[in-house]
Amino acid sequence: DAGVTQSPTHLIKTRGQQVTLRCSPKSGHDTVSWYQQALGQGPQFIFQYYEEEERQRGNFPDRFSGHQFPNYSSELNVNALLLGDSALYLCASSLAKELYGYTFGSGTRLTVV
Amino acid sequence: AQRVTQPEKLLSVFKGAPVELKCNYSYSGSPELFWYVQYSRQRLQLLLRHISRESIKGFTADLNKGETSFHLKKPFAQEEDSAMYYCALQDNYGQNFVFGPGTRLSVLP
Numbered sequence: 001d002a003g004v005t006q007s008p009t010h011l012i013k014t015r016g017q018q019v020t021l022r023c024s025p026k027s028g029h030d031t032v033s034w035y036q037q038a039l040g041q042g043p044q045f046i047f048q049y050y051e052e053e054e055r056q057r058g059n060f061p062d063r064f065s066g067h068q069f070p071n072y073s074s075e076l077n078v079n080a081l082l083l084g085d086s087a088l089y090l091c092a093s094s095l096a097k098e099l100y101g102y103t104f105g106s107g108t109r110l111t112v113v
Numbered sequence: 114a115q116r117v118t119q120p121e122k123l124l125s126v127f128k129g130a131p132v133e134l135k136c137n138y139s140y141s142g143s144p145e146l147f148w149y150v151q152y153s154r155q156r157l158q159l160l161l162r163h164i165s166r167e168s169i170k171g172f173t174a175d176l177n178k179g180e181t182s183f184h185l186k187k188p189f190a191q192e193e194d195s196a197m198y199y200c201a202l203q204d205n206y207g208q209n210f211v212f213g214p215g216t217r218l219s220v221l222p
Contacts, residue, residue, distance in 0.1 A: 033209060042117075042199050042212030043157070056209055090157065102210070104157040 002027075004093050004105035012111045013081050019110060021076040025093030026103045031055075032074040034066060035090040037107070043090055049074050050096055078110075086112045115140050117200050117213035125219045126190050134185040134216050136174075136200030144202040146176055146183040147210070151197040160185075160198070170194070190220045 005024045013019050025032050031050045035043035045058035049068035068074045072093075078085055088107040095101060116139045126132050138144065148160040161169045163176045163183060174185045183200060200213040 035210075035212075040122075040214070042201075042214045043210070045209040045211070048209060058209065102159065106156045 004029075004091055004103050006089075006091050006105040006108050008108060009106070010109045010111075012113060015081055015083060015112055017081050018077065018079045019081060021078075021089050021091075021108045021110070023074045023076070023091030023093075023105060025072050025074070025091075029093035029095050029103070030072050031094045031096045032068055032072065033092045033094070033102070034074070034076045035092065036060070037088040037090055039087070046076070081112045083112050086110060115144070115202060115204065115211045117202055117211050119198075119200055119213040119216045121216045122214070123217045123219065125221060127221050128192055129189050132187050132190045132194070132218065132220075134198050134200075134218065136183045136185065136213060138181050138183065138200070138202050140181075140202055140204075142204070144204065146174070147201045147203065148172070148174055148183075148185050149199040149201055149212070151199070153196070157199070190218075192220045192222060194218060195220045 003026050007022045033048040034046040036046055037043040046060050047057040048055045052068045063079045065077045088109050090107045091105040092102045118137045120135055146163045149157050150160040151157045161167055172187045174183050176183050197215050197217050199215045201210045203210050
């Protein structure tokens with residue numbers, strides 16, 4: 001079992017551009033959550049997807065959007081990139097009926113220049 | 114508002130010494146508390162959670178509701194314990210985590 005896989009591992013974008021990050025959950029998991037981890041800080045919750053809908057959202061602007069597909073994989077989209085969006089983006093998967101069993105991916109390192 | 118604080122950014126101890134990583138939280142309900150660990154070049158992984166009252170790799174953590182704390186302890190630190198440690202709480206609905214800023218533990222030989 002590969003666990004949670006994220007792509008790409010590293011990405012460099014220019015300010016104002018748009019980016020899409022991808023996540024495949026652990027086999028058997030149906031819920032995907034996204035976190036932003038800025039340098040020197042703990043992960044911050046962006047949003048969570050379940051049954052292809054956004055179930056909960058953290059304190060992030062509408063520039064951050066997502067999607068979940070029927071196979072439970074997910075995408076995180078960020079529009080109009082700012083320098084401050086540079087961070088490690090973590091995906092975590094879980095099973096909705098098992099409330100506390102999160103598995104994290106290795107993350108995508110986004111650098112905005 | 115939900116919040117987790119970890120007052121120490123860096124904690125250095127010698128091998129064999131006791132270690133305590135501090136964590137305090139604020140939450141209006143009864144949260145679930147966790148400790149996550151990230152070893153060098155590895156992904157974030159669960160170390161332990163208070164609901165299972167377990168000891169993992171010699172670490173334990175006791176939830177003190179009066180002091181709203183969930184400190185992580187180990188009586189004898191090992192060099193392989195060197196890592197980044199994050200305290201986190203999860204809301205009553207079992208959805209998102211709120212993470213603290215993390216403490217880097219360095220165990221010196």
